[in-house]
Amino acid sequence: MDEMNRVVRDYIVREYLEEGDDREITDTTPLITGGIVDSFSMVSLKRFLEKKYQIRIPDADATPDAFDTVQGIVALVQRFRTAAPVGV
Amino acid sequence: MSQSAVYEELASRSYEELARDFNWSVAERELDYKPGDPINIGWMCSDRICRLGMAGKAALHWEDFRGNEQQLTFNDLRLLSNTFARFICDLGVGAGERVCLFMDRIPELYIGFLGILKTGAVAQPLYSAFGDESLLVRLENAGTAAIVTQKKHLQKVRKILDRLPELRNVIVVDADAGKLQQREIALDLFALPRVKDFPVYPTVAESPSVLHYTSGTTGQPKGAQHVHYSIISQYLTAKWVLDLRPDDIYWCNADPGWVTGTSYGIIGPWSNGITQAVLDCGFNAERWYDFIEKLGVNVWYSAPTAIRLLMKEGLEVVQRHNLSSLRHLASVGEPLNAEAVIWSEQAFGMPFHDTFWQTETGCIVITNFPGMPVKPGSMGRSFPGITATVLNTKTYEPITETGVAGLIALRPGWPSQVRGYWKNETGYKAKFKNGWYLCGDRASIDPDGYFWFMGRDDDVINTGGHLVGPFEIESALLEHPAVHESAAVAKPDPVNMEVVKAFVTLKRGYSPSDDLELEIMNHIRKRLSPLAMPQEIEFVDSLPKTRSGKIVRRVLRCKEFNEPVGDLSTIMDD
Numbered sequence: 001m002d003e004m005n006r007v008v009r010d011y012i013v014r015e016y017l018e019e020g021d022d023r024e025i026t027d028t029t030p031l032i033t034g035g036i037v038d039s040f041s042m043v044s045l046k047r048f049l050e051k052k053y054q055i056r057i058p059d060a061d062a063t064p065d066a067f068d069t070v071q072g073i074v075a076l077v078q079r080f081r082t083a084a085p086v087g088v
Numbered sequence: 089m090s091q092s093a094v095y096e097e098l099a100s101r102s103y104e105e106l107a108r109d110f111n112w113s114v115a116e117r118e119l120d121y122k123p124g125d126p127i128n129i130g131w132m133c134s135d136r137i138c139r140l141g142m143a144g145k146a147a148l149h150w151e152d153f154r155g156n157e158q159q160l161t162f163n164d165l166r167l168l169s170n171t172f173a174r175f176i177c178d179l180g181v182g183a184g185e186r187v188c189l190f191m192d193r194i195p196e197l198y199i200g201f202l203g204i205l206k207t208g209a210v211a212q213p214l215y216s217a218f219g220d221e222s223l224l225v226r227l228e229n230a231g232t233a234a235i236v237t238q239k240k241h242l243q244k245v246r247k248i249l250d251r252l253p254e255l256r257n258v259i260v261v262d263a264d265a266g267k268l269q270q271r272e273i274a275l276d277l278f279a280l281p282r283v284k285d286f287p288v289y290p291t292v293a294e295s296p297s298v299l300h301y302t303s304g305t306t307g308q309p310k311g312a313q314h315v316h317y318s319i320i321s322q323y324l325t326a327k328w329v330l331d332l333r334p335d336d337i338y339w340c341n342a343d344p345g346w347v348t349g350t351s352y353g354i355i356g357p358w359s360n361g362i363t364q365a366v367l368d369c370g371f372n373a374e375r376w377y378d379f380i381e382k383l384g385v386n387v388w389y390s391a392p393t394a395i396r397l398l399m400k401e402g403l404e405v406v407q408r409h410n411l412s413s414l415r416h417l418a419s420v421g422e423p424l425n426a427e428a429v430i431w432s433e434q435a436f437g438m439p440f441h442d443t444f445w446q447t448e449t450g451c452i453v454i455t456n457f458p459g460m461p462v463k464p465g466s467m468g469r470s471f472p473g474i475t476a477t478v479l480n481t482k483t484y485e486p487i488t489e490t491g492v493a494g495l496i497a498l499r500p501g502w503p504s505q506v507r508g509y510w511k512n513e514t515g516y517k518a519k520f521k522n523g524w525y526l527c528g529d530r531a532s533i534d535p536d537g538y539f540w541f542m543g544r545d546d547d548v549i550n551t552g553g554h555l556v557g558p559f560e561i562e563s564a565l566l567e568h569p570a571v572h573e574s575a576a577v578a579k580p581d582p583v584n585m586e587v588v589k590a591f592v593t594l595k596r597g598y599s600p601s602d603d604l605e606l607e608i609m610n611h612i613r614k615r616l617s618p619l620a621m622p623q624e625i626e627f628v629d630s631l632p633k634t635r636s637g638k639i640v641r642r643v644l645r646c647k648e649f650n651e652p653v654g655d656l657s658t659i660m661d662d
Contacts, residue, residue: 015610020243032370033153035192038217039371039397040552040584040618044609051602063400064371 004053004077008070011048016041027071032064042067049073055080098328103457103469106328110472112503115324119359126290127316129297130173130205133358134166135288146363149337149383150195153369158195162361165199168277170286172196172203175275176234179257183208183289185233186299189344190214190223190241193368196261196277197344200236201354205297205316208289209233212299212311215345216241221564221615224248225308226301227255230510236275238262293317299510300347302447303557305546311510312447318351318504319359321451325471326356329443331416331458336386339365339379341394346554347447348420351504352389373401377409384413391421393552395428395440396583406435416458418443421553422585423541426465442467444496444539446527447555448519450504454496454539467531467539475499476539477524478531484522490535493542497524547641549578551586556620558641564615565590568608570598575631577645579624590622591631591644600627 009025016036017023023036031037037045046062049055057080066076119136121127137147143163150158160168181187187204189211191197197213204211212230214223216238223244227235234257237245245258249271256271263274291297297316301309326332330352338357342348357364367379371394380388398406417432417440424442432440441456444467454476456468470476477486478494487494498505500520509516519526530542549556561576572595579589592608594600605625613621632643646653 018240018243020246021240023240030153030370033372033375035153035368035370038618039393040587040621040623041613043623044606044613044621047602047606047609051606060400064397065373065401068372 004074005070007052008049008073008077012036012045012070015044015048025070027074028069030068031070032068037067039064045073049077053077053081099331099459103460103472106457107472112320112324112473115320115503119320119323121320123293125292127293127319128205128208128288128291129316129319129355129359130169130202131288132319133355134162134169134202137162137358137361138166140361142361145361147358148195148198149363149365150193151365151367151369151379152194153375160195160199162358165202165358167282167284168199169202169206170283171280172200172275172277173206173286173288174283175277175280176204176209176257176259177207179234179259179273181207181209181234181257183291184210184296186210186212186230188212188214188227188230188232188235190216190218190235190237190245191261192216192238192240193343193349193366194238194261196236196275198354198366199277201344201350202358205291206286206288208291208295210296210299211350213344213346213350214301215343215617217619218244218345218617219613219615220244220247222560222617222620224251225560226311227252229301229308230299230311233257234259236261242272291316294507296507298350300350300447302347303548303555303560304515305548305557306559307512307515307557308560309557310512310515312347312506313508313510314450314504315507318450319355321502321504322351322355323359325452325455326352326362327360329441329452329455329457329471330356330387330389330418332357332360332362332387334361336362336415337365337383337413338362338387338389339367339383339385340389341391342389342420347450348389348391351450352420371397373398373405377405377411380411380414381409386413386415387418388414388416389418389420390440391553392419392424392428393421393584395419395424395432398435399428399431400583403435411436414438417441418456420445420452422550423467424465429462429464439464444468444541448506448525449498449502449527450506451502453498453502463534463536463538465540466534467541469537469539474502478533478539479521479524479526481545484524487533491532493530493532495545496527496529496531496539497521498527499523500525544578547577547645549576549586549588551578551581551588551619552584554619556588560616561588561590561612561620561622564612564620565592565608567615568611570594570604571608573631573639575639575641575644576622577641577648579648581623587623588620589624589626589644589648591626591628593628593630 148160236259258272265274298314340353419440444454558576565574578586581587
């Protein structure tokens with residue numbers, strides 16, 4: 001779990017913060033409401049998670065609320081990781 | 089007659105009555121403007137309101153996602169915009185020069201907009217999520233003299249600064265002065281002594297005011313040039329269409345990086361002396377309803393994408409809040425579907441009123457007028473004073489039969505009509521045919537005069553209410569080392585109406601993969617903006633082309649929309 005938090009945090013820092021932007025991303029930093037990730041960018045974040053963890057997150061579950069924190073994202077990934085893996 | 093009596097009288101008049109004797113001079117009289125007088129939007133929205141006895145009235149309730157709050161009166165707005173104006177004048181910014189606002193929705197953005205206009209300079213607001221390439225194209229084209237930004241966006245400006253010799257000043261509103269580089273300067277607006285008197289530049293009706301960039305099918309984005317006289321339309325449409333009344337708290341969701349955020353997120357409400365609420369926070373249904381409840385918002389101007397996201401969150405979250413302060417709801421961006429209108433009646437006890445307009449029109453031109461029966465799914469009727477029709481696509485003559493699709497067109501001459509595209513006269517002239525301004529959209533008109541949207545008439549992609557040009561996306565796609573050729577088209581989407589889909593052929597040595605798709609998506613997001621990022625990339629062996637080698641986006645778009653492709657005789661056989 002902690003490892004997944006770190007991977008997601010690192011990806012967000014690398015892909016969504018500008019170089020030189022020194023804002024700290026913690027597990028509870030607001031991502032959507034805080035304007036770091038918007039509803040359009042959420043699609044590429046969802047794609048990353050699906051690829052990295054070999055899952056499919058249904059669009060109905062990929063809500064701004066679910067993607068608002070690293071904590072929420074990890075919980076979402078865990079939920080679908082325990083479901084049937086892709087292709088089964 | 090008292091002010092409230094004026095509003096009661098206005099509310100009692102039907103659309104037909106208002107339309108019958110309409111003349112824009114009604115707004116000139118109410119704004120105490122006589123043709124030939126100086127007219128300055130910055131002054132009209134602050135000093136004038138103070139002179140009307142509303143200096144102590146709240147102009148802005150601002151809140152961010154962390155819960156930080158700030159309140160400004162109209163007198164604060166007057167003094168702070170004077171201070172901002174003095175600051176940029178001291179830097180040497182002159183009348184007619186372009187000053188870009190590249191910030192999140194923080195108070196400095198709203199104050200800076202008025203301050204720039206007070207100096208006679210031109211405000212050039214840009215959406216702060218733009219990537220460095222989108223920023224470069226727009227600053228280069230405008231020959232921008234100064235940009236006002238925040239620390240978090242500074243790196244994007246630094247990346248392109250060397251390619252912008254005309255950009256003399258980068259003003260950073262939250263900077264640590266010690267960390268700034270050449271051409272950069274810190275502005276702590278709230279710490280500066282407030283300037284009581286600033287000699288507002290005597291702009292006149294046709295003096296340039298705002299430069300908003302909008303996308304077209306071909307070429308780079310075009311700078312739509314507006315003038316100070318546009319306030320005449322923005323003032324009156326805000327009052328009549330958004331039904332703004334003196335004691336209202338008004339909330340417009342739009343970012344001033346786009347035209348709604350300036351016409352109706354600054355000029356419309358403040359020229360009416362209305363208190364407006366700003367929430368600098370991404371989408372969150374609970375938070376949005378909390379905000380309406382806490383401030384007692386009366387009029388809410390939102391967008392179909394936001395409304396459809398709220399629909400997804402359901403009625404339960406609505407019912408947990410007391411939203412009884414709401415009196416009027418309106419929507420803009422892309423057509424509001426009938427389901428969303430019906431849902432809003434269930435959720436809020438009133439419909440969202442769809443309004444139609446665009447960067448070039450500067451104000452609402454077709455609308456569901458307050459008090460007029462709303463036909464869910466319809467754009468409404470033309471605003472009094474606007475002559476709107478649909479034209480035959482070949483003859484450019486108005487279509488007289490009802491229910492027949494044609495090009496939405498407006499008779500030129502309303503006050504906030506765009507006066508030109510910056511350094512692009514050819515592009516501007518192409519917008520007019522047979523004495524009509526062409527909006528670029530198709531619609532039909534029913535027997536009651538209501539317009540019904542049918543789609544774009546070009547390849548521009550309307551995503552979440554924002555127009556994205558395929559050329560810009562395709563140019564950025566070609567910068568990726570794996571991309572050989574590309575085409576960007578609209579794809580239908582249940583929330584955003586349309587999203588970007590890219591078709592890509594790869595260079596030798598590259599193979600399609602999920603990794604590559606994600607890499608290309610992120611490349612576009614960072615170079616252009618999240619709006620321009622393809623939500624799907626389809627790797628193909630070849631793209632449909634004419635015999636002269638031009639990529640035919642129409643074929644790809646029709647496939648996405650399950651529409652007939654039409655004449656394929658000019659397409660090359662592969």
